[in-house]
Amino acid sequence: MTHILEADISVELTKNSKLKDIDFNNLPFGKVFSDHMLLCQYKDGAWNAPKVVPYQPITLDPSAKIFHYGQSIFEGMKAYKDKDSNVFLFRPLENWKRFNISSKRLAIPEIPEAYFMEGLKALLKADKDWIPTAPGSALYIRPFVFASGNGFHASPSDEYLFIIATAPSGAYFSGKVTVAIEEKYSRSANGGVGYAKAGGNYAGQFYPTQLAIEKGYNQVVWTDDTSHEYIEEAGAMNIFVRINDTLITAPTSDRILDGITRKSLIEIAKAEGIEVDVRKLKVSELVEAAKNGSLKEMFGSGTAAVISPISGFGYQGTDYELPELETSYAKILKTRITDIQYNRTEDPFGWRVKIQ
Template sequence: METQSLTIHVKKIEKSKIEQVDFNNLAFGKNYSDHMMYCDYIDGKWQTPQIVPYGPMEFSPSTKVFHYGQAVFEGMKAFKDDAGRVHLFRPEENFKRINKSSERLAIPEFPKDYFFESLETLLKLDHEWVKPGQGNSLYIRPFVIATEEGVAAAPSDAYRFMIITCPSQAYYNKPVKVLFAEKYSRSADGGVGYAKAAGNYGAQFYPTNIAKSKGYDQVIWTDAKTHQYLEEAGTMNIFFRIGDKLLTAPTSDRILDGVTRKSVIQLAKDNGIEVEVAPVEVERIKNAAKAGELKEIFGTGTAATIAKVTGFEHAGDEFTLPKMEVEYSELMKKYLQDIQYNRVEDKNNWLHPIEK
């Protein structure tokens, strides 16, 4: 069955595979919805977006993404409220950021109308995959790869923009322990740290595996020059609570401008919690922990939402965080999810409804 819309060609799946999925036991990123979108960049322009049944695609071994890593991606979520309405959370920020990432990797900008019409068409088709209820969401992965065939070291002249989706629950189902980086770096000045480039994540797997072998779940990266300042974790931006103040590093060309991060900053301010956005010295955090002033560390991200940190280690010093009667991490998670599930007034106009 094929239909034609104004800008998108749609081919629907013959039979949904939704009945094969156990929505009560979801492993993150293992089950994919019925449809996906792709759009090719050929001869200097983006072609008509295609929505087709989710499935494999064929690429030549010489496809440039395999050789020179021109690939960027985004992470987004759709939520369903108690009335059965589906909403995206701050998609405008993801649209702007994927094009910012693309620019840094010499990938052509994707048109805004293609992005939003594709998203909305995809979510209307697969709205049953967006389950209501606390913790449930549909994770959305837009990405773009270089598709020109050839191994010459030069930017590709062809690209494919895609969107795939998968039902999800919590990325971290338990609190995490972290290691402060002393040797390895995630990014450097003038690099691609602020972009969601695929290579940023591939390069951090090895040092993260070292941390895991020592009993830690994640690395909090430090600056590449001195390793004296804490910046972000492998899959999250990081917040520290010293006393009753939240502290987080400023964004830069090394640190990802996280959508959840900026939402938490705004929600904290909206609720009378002081936020300091400033460089975060390793020694400041260690000294605060020794003095009993470090109350919480938590990570923020689209997949993670809010992830509590129970302890950290640096230079052989280990610290366990106290259990707080009132946890800012839980408050921020509640404030955030109440908006995402449309349970409270959306005063900041962050929700983007998907009309059936």
């Protein structure tokens, strides 16, 4: 069965809500978890009906294949409340589509749209009071799936668990971010899984990032895997570079994630009359722009921070600072996209989805 209505999803409400113990004015990012989660099991060749249950630990056998072969992917989303306490999602079908693109690449059975969307709606209704209303805050949503079947044989699992867990989170302030342009390590490679939101992609980033932190930077800018000549991503985010009045971002590929925030910003920028150039950008071009003063801005884009401005970068032993702009593209675009997400303005793109 692949068709299901929200009313068909069983909901077991917790008897011990943690809600009263939460300080919604001081929420860290992704460390406080809501009362419920969505749970769905794949077994005997099919997905069972999803259900909403109290948030709880998961018991797995030591031979569960997730521990040995890393079959696991995830998504990142947010739910928002407007001033009238209406609840909205932002382009959720794009998350579902990418979830299945990632699943297919890791030989994980795809999730039916109704299971994902109707299950998510049921979960959000159960935990509506967990969606914060402080400025910049939202309910972070983490759908994920992993191999739960047992066995040491190197092959796809025969059982999986699909879960959606949520975490009320405050505004994501990154401050001034400096980055090191990576010259040795690669985030991903042609023909690999860089375009998928696979857990291993992020695990592989931690060590090079730690090396950059030890040198005084906050994050790494990833370059291509063969020549390290081209700018690709910034940490776990897509990257934008403004040279003069043109906004440049790398095209998606086997190596680069098709970020939902990224492609939304591209559309908003074009609607604002900002020239956008989706093309490969050489590190040498970036350095030259920094030297001659034509480099105006760099910023990362993603679900958590939306936009994270970069104040400077290091390359081959030299640090380059970016100017502080009174009116930046980063500020303009972040205002436009968050106004849509929080229902503060019209949505000319049809991206906002209200949870009835």
